[in-house]
Amino acid sequence: MPHNVKLILPALEDIFLVTPKVNAPQEASGPRMAIYKAAIELFGENGYTATSMRDIAKKVGILPGSLYAHIDSKEALLLEIVESGIKRFLSIESNIAASLEPPEARMRSAIKAHMTAISENLKKYSVVFQQWRYLSGENRTRAVEMRRQYAQSFTNILTQGIESGDFRADLDMRVTVFSILGALNWTIEWYSATGTMTAEEVGDKMADTLLQGLRSDASVKKQTSKKRR
Amino acid sequence: MPHNVKLILPALEDIFLVTPKVNAPQEASGPRMAIYKAAIELFGENGYTATSMRDIAKKVGILPGSLYAHIDSKEALLLEIVESGIKRFLSIESNIAASLEPPEARMRSAIKAHMTAISENLKKYSVVFQQWRYLSGENRTRAVEMRRQYAQSFTNILTQGIESGDFRADLDMRVTVFSILGALNWTIEWYSATGTMTAEEVGDKMADTLLQGLRSDASVKKQTSKKRR
């Protein structure tokens, strides 16, 4: 089944500069935001293709045709959700890249911030991780590029850690970065906000294990003697 | 959108005992197997709800209505794919549980075998991990139960490792098991059989990092002095 919905969208720089009303919900409420939130819920719960515009309209409380007074298309709605989620991650990344902490502390911060972001809107990130593939053409290309950029920021921390001698020199970049991201992103499958652990605790526990796994022998010895003190 | 396709299916024990023709493709070829394989490809690439029976029929080279001479319904096809995938994992698990190796070696075997299984049919496991939620009613319940059982086998290895002193006593079971499964299952997003690494190499690299992360202080010291020898 082809996904060749045609969308004429502003270039990336235009989004950052002018943010036209049609492309991002600025208002904290209003019909447009209600549609956006309903779409997150339904796309997250049932998936993009299994959700009809009629489902969204019903949840919002208007008739199906009326949706198009506020949005351009179903795919535009998906694009908006996916991009806002990845942008959140990219903004985390740029904060951490700017910090002066050593690699291990930077990695822990990145893991915890990522986990916190996911926990704040599990359904949204379920859409970001699993539904982006229903974007077509350049929308899809753009989303893939943004994800790649984010993954690169983890690679950078790893590289610096290896150079400083904190991390093992035999790490495979690709396997390691995707293992960390996989452990993090898989949380949408099991983490529940109503559980006993906060997102920060989960992030800390995850970092405890993953960081010990990354450490070089020299770094391990320093670390264990530190604990024993 | 409700998924209330009604399916009358044999009970679990019947599947194991008699395996009626209608429920699992025994033949390595034939029209039924062709449909099964086409469904894996299409569900894996485009998702269950975005794939139509007409898409499947076209790929197989028959007319849409003719599919129903071989299968019961679209959902029955999905169920078959999902269950066969999880059963593969459960059979890995029972082999490893029966082995007499220490916890760390068992965990490495489990990680490598899991990774190898995924690599042998990436599209199938993409369906297993991402499309199972379109199962309805008891089909879904059964799949969830089988997954839970598999995750439990990782918990068992962890528990034994902590008791033996090989693994850190401060591990959170839930976080740790799902981190390992997350790192493994996320590979469907990035692992390519045409890449430079074999699945075994990826599994080994992953185990190197994850296992070091699991080790207790005592176990770490033994391990680093072993390496230096």
Place this chain on the structure above:
DNA sequence: CCTACCGATCGGTAGG
């Protein structure tokens, strides 16, 4: 934001 509707496509079936 509603009324009323478009053409296309959906999973599945009766009868052969």
Place this chain on the structure above:
DNA sequence: CCTACCGATCGGTAGG
């Protein structure tokens, strides 16, 4: 395995 078809539902639009 094909012919011919069912009722239901899809994303989206013209005109108000």
